[in-house]
Amino acid sequence: MTNWAMTYPLPPLNALRAFEAAARHLSFKLAAHELHVTPAAVGQQVKALEARLGVRLFDRLHKQLILTPAGQAYLPGISEGFRHIAEATSQLKPAGAVLLQLGVHGSIDLRRLDLAEFRSAHPDIGLRVLQPAGLHELVEGKVDLLIARGPSRHPGYRCDRIDEASGLGDWLIAPEGTADCPEVASFRAWLRALQAETPPANRRPRLVGIGGR
Template structure:
């Protein structure tokens, strides 16, 4: 059929495309897995399934080194551009009135530290919703827009700002780099920084780490 409007898009599974695109950018299953918050084996399986679906080999696997084949090099720009189009279209779908902001928080974090009622009163243009407990999986799946996580704060493809002072293990505000400078995210980051500065004892309270 020549009428493209009548056609159904023949698309491979989107998770497999995400795995390929990330692995192709990093030329590493390990770094792609870190970015997508899954295991390297899961990325490898997704890519293998995609290669089987397409009937072409996308990577050469040589002594733990990953190299794009000619087919992989030809496929990558279109896939990356497709994801950019989807991200841009999604970003433009801002609802009328308040901008919805989904915040994920790890289970042991004391929500009183965030002064959420005061934030909502001061930022009527932002509809802030909180999911607790939430972790890196929820951030990777798009269930939350930003995340307060417990850890060391190193996540490729994300901006990580420490919530409490000190070094080593701590609470971090983690946001994908693509949305780290959105006005609503910047507003919350600045609010969080100010809230912690007003309550420094919360930063140094002993915590049990399981």
């Protein structure tokens, strides 16, 4: 029997995600909100995909996005492919578990976050950590939540300070669209509990809300 390998001629995954979301919503803006990126980024990904495929997928009219015949033909297969990927991925997770991907900047000591205790206290949340990670990984959807060091405000994101120093500091950053989902709220509450339970002399960073939160 002959052994042979097949290489699938696939376009970039991010470009396919941008097309699929934009096609479902018929809106770059709504697709951007779903994917936690900017509308311009969605438009650029779709444009790059069209250039790679050599076909136009959307007609861009004034304040309206319409699928071309090629886009209409392409969408069902792409949506079905993502559904199969999601189903296959769900089989790898413990029953009922929700995956939370946390990005952390390179200079933070993970021991101060007591992540093992968080996992023990929240068996329904599958926590994975990417370090080092920054805002780029959050924007690209590689992480759901980010502990970053830098300025306080990023448009479209909720930022909570987790230290008491002035100027640059550590922040818990999440897209506004998912900032209050249960797993993110649980991790935010975990940081608050760490502060409350630790004696002042050994106190970990304090979580301080931004913008009245």
